[in-house]
Amino acid sequence: MKKFYITLLIIAVVVLLLSTLIKSSYFLLILNLIALNTIIVIGLNLLIGFAGQISLGHAAFYGIGAYSSAILTTFYNVNPWIAMLLAVFITGIIAYIIGIPTLKLKGHYLVMATLGLNIIFSIIIVQWEVFTGGPDGIAGIPYLQIGSFSFDSDKKILYLCWFFALLSLIVAYNLVHSRVGRALMALHNSEIAASCLGINVSKYKVKIFVLSAMLASIAGSLYAHYVTFISPETFGIMFSIKLIIMSIFGGMSTIWGALVGSGCLTIISELLNFVKDYSTIVLGLILVLVLMFIPQGVVGYITQLKINNEK
Amino acid sequence: MLEIKNLKKSFGGIMAIAGVNFNIKQNTISAIIGPNGAGKTTLINLISGIYKCDSGKVIYKNKDITNLAPHKIVEKKIVRTFQNLQVFANMTVLENVMVGMHSITKYEFINCILHFPMVKKQDKSIKEKSMEILKFFNLEKKANFRASALPYGEQKKLELARALAANPELMLLDEPVAGLNLTEAKMISEILLKLKEDFNITILLIEHNMNIVMDLSEKIIVLHYGEKIAEGTPTEIQNNPLVIKAYLGGSCIA
Amino acid sequence: MKNILQFILSGLTTGSIYALIAIGFSVIHNATGIVNIMQCEFITYGGMLTVTFYIFSKFPYFIAIPLSIICVSIMAGLFERVVIRNSKSKDIIILIFITIGASIFFKGLALLIWGSDPFMLPPFSGNQPIKIFNAVIIPQNLWVIGISIITVILLHLFFHKTITGKAMRAVANNKKAAQIVGININRIVFLSFVIGGFLGALAGIIIAPITTTSYDVGFMLGLKGFAAAILGGYGSMGGSIIGGILLGLLENLGAGLISSEYKDVIAFVVLILVIYVKPSGILGLAKVERV
Numbered sequence: 001m002k003k004f005y006i007t008l009l010i011i012a013v014v015v016l017l018l019s020t021l022i023k024s025s026y027f028l029l030i031l032n033l034i035a036l037n038t039i040i041v042i043g044l045n046l047l048i049g050f051a052g053q054i055s056l057g058h059a060a061f062y063g064i065g066a067y068s069s070a071i072l073t074t075f076y077n078v079n080p081w082i083a084m085l086l087a088v089f090i091t092g093i094i095a096y097i098i099g100i101p102t103l104k105l106k107g108h109y110l111v112m113a114t115l116g117l118n119i120i121f122s123i124i125i126v127q128w129e130v131f132t133g134g135p136d137g138i139a140g141i142p143y144l145q146i147g148s149f150s151f152d153s154d155k156k157i158l159y160l161c162w163f164f165a166l167l168s169l170i171v172a173y174n175l176v177h178s179r180v181g182r183a184l185m186a187l188h189n190s191e192i193a194a195s196c197l198g199i200n201v202s203k204y205k206v207k208i209f210v211l212s213a214m215l216a217s218i219a220g221s222l223y224a225h226y227v228t229f230i231s232p233e234t235f236g237i238m239f240s241i242k243l244i245i246m247s248i249f250g251g252m253s254t255i256w257g258a259l260v261g262s263g264c265l266t267i268i269s270e271l272l273n274f275v276k277d278y279s280t281i282v283l284g285l286i287l288v289l290v291l292m293f294i295p296q297g298v299v300g301y302i303t304q305l306k307i308n309n310e311k
Numbered sequence: 312m313l314e315i316k317n318l319k320k321s322f323g324g325i326m327a328i329a330g331v332n333f334n335i336k337q338n339t340i341s342a343i344i345g346p347n348g349a350g351k352t353t354l355i356n357l358i359s360g361i362y363k364c365d366s367g368k369v370i371y372k373n374k375d376i377t378n379l380a381p382h383k384i385v386e387k388k389i390v391r392t393f394q395n396l397q398v399f400a401n402m403t404v405l406e407n408v409m410v411g412m413h414s415i416t417k418y419e420f421i422n423c424i425l426h427f428p429m430v431k432k433q434d435k436s437i438k439e440k441s442m443e444i445l446k447f448f449n450l451e452k453k454a455n456f457r458a459s460a461l462p463y464g465e466q467k468k469l470e471l472a473r474a475l476a477a478n479p480e481l482m483l484l485d486e487p488v489a490g491l492n493l494t495e496a497k498m499i500s501e502i503l504l505k506l507k508e509d510f511n512i513t514i515l516l517i518e519h520n521m522n523i524v525m526d527l528s529e530k531i532i533v534l535h536y537g538e539k540i541a542e543g544t545p546t547e548i549q550n551n552p553l554v555i556k557a558y559l560g561g562s563c564i565a
Numbered sequence: 566m567k568n569i570l571q572f573i574l575s576g577l578t579t580g581s582i583y584a585l586i587a588i589g590f591s592v593i594h595n596a597t598g599i600v601n602i603m604q605c606e607f608i609t610y611g612g613m614l615t616v617t618f619y620i621f622s623k624f625p626y627f628i629a630i631p632l633s634i635i636c637v638s639i640m641a642g643l644f645e646r647v648v649i650r651n652s653k654s655k656d657i658i659i660l661i662f663i664t665i666g667a668s669i670f671f672k673g674l675a676l677l678i679w680g681s682d683p684f685m686l687p688p689f690s691g692n693q694p695i696k697i698f699n700a701v702i703i704p705q706n707l708w709v710i711g712i713s714i715i716t717v718i719l720l721h722l723f724f725h726k727t728i729t730g731k732a733m734r735a736v737a738n739n740k741k742a743a744q745i746v747g748i749n750i751n752r753i754v755f756l757s758f759v760i761g762g763f764l765g766a767l768a769g770i771i772i773a774p775i776t777t778t779s780y781d782v783g784f785m786l787g788l789k790g791f792a793a794a795i796l797g798g799y800g801s802m803g804g805s806i807i808g809g810i811l812l813g814l815l816e817n818l819g820a821g822l823i824s825s826e827y828k829d830v831i832a833f834v835v836l837i838l839v840i841y842v843k844p845s846g847i848l849g850l851a852k853v854e855r856v
Contacts, residue, residue: 054658101841107657108600109840112795115788116833127826171424178423178430179416186399186410193397196359197477198385198414207420241665248662253401277677284670288648291663295654 004173004255008166011259015162019155028154030270032226035161037262039219041246042172042255043212048244049252050176051208052188053103056240057114060121061213063235064091065220070138070230071131080144084221088214095213099206118237125232137231144225157226164222165259168215172255175211184208242269249290251297260298312337312513313358313481318367320350320357327353329537330367335481335530340507340514342524344548345534346557351517352394354534355483359391360384371481385414390474391483394517398466398473400459404450407458407469408441411476441476448472448502464495471502475510482506484516488523496520500527525549533557571700572821573814578706580813581713582772586790587797587805588720589764595737595800596750596757598657602664603644605787606671607765610637612778613675615770616684626689634766641762645755668784675780683779686770705774712771716764717806724802733757737800789832796836798849807847812836 015031022028040062047053068087072078078086102113125132132138143152144160151157175181187194187201195201224230242265250261268286272279294301313335320328327350335341343351356362358369360381369377371387379387399407416437418430445451448468453461458469467487474482487503488496500523506512518524524531525545533541533548535557541548548554586604593601614636618629644667652663688705695702724730735743736753744750768790769783776782789812794800797808812832819831840846 048658102837105840105844108594108799109795109844109846111600111661112792113837113840116792116837119788120830120833123827123830174424174426175420178426178434179413179418180420180423182402182406182410183413185402185406186413189399189401190397192361192381193393193399194410195381196361196385196391196393197411197473198382199410200380200382211420245662245665248659278673280673280676281670282673284666284668284673287666288663288670291654291659291666292648292652295652295656295659 007256008169012162012166015158019158025154028158030266032154032158032161034259034263034266035158035165036219036223037243037246037266038165038259039168039222040216040243041250041262042168042258043215044243044247045250045252045254045258046172046175046184047208047212048247049254049257050181050188051184051205053205053209054111054244055114055209055212056111056237056244057116057118057121058212058216058243059235059237059239060118061091061095061216062220062223062239063121063125063232064094064213065217066224066230066235067125067132067138067220068217069221069224070141073142073225074138074140075131080142080225084144084218084225087221088217091217091220092210092214095210096206099209099213100202103202103205103209115237115240118240122232122236125235132232135232137229139229141224141228141230143228144222151225157222161222161226164218168218169255169259171215172258176255180204245287248295249287249297251300251303254297254299254303257297257299264298312372313515314368314370315354315358316368316370318354318357318369319365320353320362321365326537328357328364331534331537331539333532333539333542335513335515337513338507338511339529340503340516340527341530341532342528343515343517343532343534344519344521344524348536349534350537351534352485353537355391355485355515355517358384359389359483382414385477388478388480389483390477390479390481392470392474392485392487394485394489396463396466396470398458398461398469400457402458403454404445404456404458404461404469405438405441405454407473408444408476409437411473412437412441413477415478444472444476447475464491467491467495467499468502471499475506475512479512481513481515484514484518486517486519488518488520496523499523503527568700569818569822570698572817574697574700574702574706576814576817577810578709578775578813579772579816580810581710582768582786582809583790583793583812584806584809585713585716585764585768586786587794587809588717588802589761589768590791590794591800591802591805592733592764593757593761594794596733596754597649597660599660599664600791601758601761602661602668602787603641603671604761604765604790605783606668606675607637607641607762607783608769608786608790609672609675609778609780609783610640611766611769612686612773612782613679613684613769613780614766615773616679616686616778619686620684630770633770634763637766638759638762641758641765642755645758649754649758650751672781672784679780681780683777683782684773685777686773688774689771703775705771709771709775712767716767717802720760720802729756792833792836795846796839798846801846801848804846804848811847 018031040058044058047055065087068090069083072083072086073080098117105113126135143150151160183194183199183204187199187204191201246261246265249265250257269283272282275282296304315331315333318328318331331354343354345351353362357364360379360383363378368375371389376384376387399410416433418433422430442451442454445454450465450468450472458466461469471487488499491499503514504527507514528545531543531545531548532539533554540553540557541551586608589604590601611633614633615629618624618632619626648663648667649660652660689708690704692703695704724734732748733753735748736750740750769778793808793812794805796812797804815832815835816828820828823831
């Protein structure tokens with residue numbers, strides 16, 4: 001318990017230090033993207049790693065958050081904070097409605113359904129031009145503001161992104177170490193045994209799905225108000241796949257895995273820009289090798305080493 | 312306390328349970344026996360809500376609980392264990408028992424996320440209670456082991472401990488001593504007696520180990536091809552010609 | 566009234582392709598339990614290797630095509646031997662993401678080798694459209710449908726008449742029992758990948774004269790094949806065929822009669838609705854969980 005908060009504090013200090021040391025806005029952007037990805041991946045870890053339900057469609061919830069924020073602020077002049085809140089609410093309702101029938105599915109059928117939903121979302125935002133700006137996307141999204149303080153630079157928004165990232169880690173930590181977290185792990189192991197101990201399996205699956213969608217939505221809104229321009233390709237199926245790769249890479253049944261996974265992969269994919277044509281090959285190779293030899297993810301691997309040492 | 316009335320269930324034309332009737336009295340141990348494929352596990356699956364029955368009724372304490380969802384059945388203080396172990400393998404022994412207390416605790420998502428002091432308090436108290444239960448089963452030293460690291464016999468005990476954590480009035484046990492050696496089986500049967508005497512729990516169990524069945528139960532129900540062919544005290548059952556025939560059949564496999 | 570017959574004919578053509586790909590997914594699933602995303606690359610490499618052998622090396626079709634299929638089958642088999650078999654975790658989701666990683670790798674490789682331009686293969690026989698009532702069909706469509714039907718028949722014979730085929734069905738039914746009676750699971754898994762590679766390559770080659778082929782053609786086709794397999798009931802050959810044809814018809818009728826922009830939306834909405842109603846696909850059997 002204490003250890004968790006101390007680590008959290010250390011991370012906060014490191015991020016603050018980095019933010020004062022780093023002058024390049026490119027590196028600040030990477031740091032911010034890590035925070036945003038962490039918010040989504042921690043939701044996925046809860047959903048996949050703890051509750052055992054796969055979603056290959058979370059980029060869509062990220063997109064629903066971003067587009068809701070963008071549309072509400074640019075078309076209807078809604079205050080960005082309220083837009084963000086409404087976006088979370090909208091995403092939650094959509095996830096709830098989708099979740100009820102979808103989470104009855106298992107295994108590959110669940111993968112296909114969530115993947116299909118992501119594809120449907122991608123096509124709709126490209127085609128529904130009046131609302132979404134079609135393939136061009138939406139520009140001129142306002143920055144978030146508190147009083148006269150506007151989060152209008154990479155550095156300023158950094159505090160906001162990391163505030164939400166650390167907050168979502170706390171949310172996940174509290175949830176995992178509670179009655180609900182235990183119930184999720186139980187139904188991951190055996191849905192029948194869990195229900196025979198009084199756990200309402202379908203309700204819990206839908207609820208954790210909604211929670212993870214809402215986290216993605218927050219990240220999406222932050223992204224929209226940060227970059228101030230969004231377009232469809234950001235929220236496609238490829239990003240959903242990347243998110244799960246981050247989750248597995250870090251260790252999907254761990255809390256810190258979300259941070260490590262999104263950190264490593266965000267940095268790796270930026271570094272790969274230097275090898276240009278070879279970038280996808282190298283990315284694919286890294287993935288295959290990591291999954292082949294440390295399938296429990298980086299954090300999972302370290303934890304295992306520790307346990308082995310204690311023995 | 313528990314009344315089964317003309318319960319029927321078929322799977323694709325095969326009658327698994329063909330109109331079974333019986334009653335279970337409070338604070339007794341009863342056993343369901345019968346050859347493999349007699350429908351014993353199906354019967355427990357029907358009572359605990361895992362399968363929906365085609366017709367008939369399950370009455371518990373004068374209330375109709377037929378076809379309630381499994382988690383609703385648990386709310387009525389009926390808990391079951393499984394024939395093939397269903398311990399939560401990647402959780403610790405202690406966490407397994409704490410999950411067992413799911414139905415007697417509250418606090419949903421919002422409270423758990425915000426982690427209010429009362430949530431902490433409740434967590435602490437169920438942790439203590441769980442440790443007590445583990446002590447009762449002599450598992451307290453392994454509280455922080457992964458459940459999958461326990462030997463088979465202890466996993467069997469853990470499943471009982473987890474069921475007890477739900478504070479049941481009626482326990483449905485599907486082969487609690489299957490696969491255990493003599494000493495382990497004896498230990499379980501002592502535990503079951505204690506559950507009845509000290510915790511006032513009514514027990515309905517399925518078992519193939521006749522020594523245990525005859526020792527423990529006050530009432531035995533014999534199923535054969537989905538039908539009840541006999542019911543009575545151990546001595547009555549042992550001398551019932553129908554039962555002997557069902558078990559020995561035309562062949563000589565006992 | 567628009568020309569429904571025309572849409573049905575093109576639906577059957579794409580449907581046959583989806584069916585072949587879906588069977589590839591199903592065969593590998595039955596042996597391993599995974600979704601093999603590398604199937605997408607089998608499709609790409611089938612088409613692109615044929616381009617290489619036919620256009621660049623100037624081999625005739627009857628050499629170029631079998632050669633490409635053999636190459637892809639070997640690649641599929643090697644992938645199983647080198648990567649899948651050596652994975653430390655046998656967890657389904659890990660294995661699936663290994664195939665995704667490998668798919669990303671091979672897509673990158675394809676981009677390096679062939680660049681991003683699409684290639685057109687000439688049709689197998691002429692380009693003269695054939696008129697059927699008020700619809701026209703180009704010969705290549707007939708080739709696609711014909712080759713698909715023959716392949717399905719041959720596969721059916723393989724699975725029902727040969728010992729190896731029967732062993733594969735046994736493994737699909739019950740891995741443990743199959744192992745106990747002495748079936749070499751490793752060999753079956755290997756073989757399933759070879760068959761998956763064969764089917765993927767074949768699909769990629771016969772569709773290339775109609776749609777062109779490029780380094781990333783396999784991704785969308787593979788996804789549709791996976792969707793078809795799910796729609797019909799994952800792991801079942803009959804289901805894959807029905808799912809494939811149905812998806813092909815849905816897409817083409819949806820595009821022709823409702824809206825071409827939303828054709829994929831229509832197809833996926835129907836797909837999702839079907840599995841909501843029947844969570845194991847059209848021909849899939851609902852499992853009674855035993856406890």
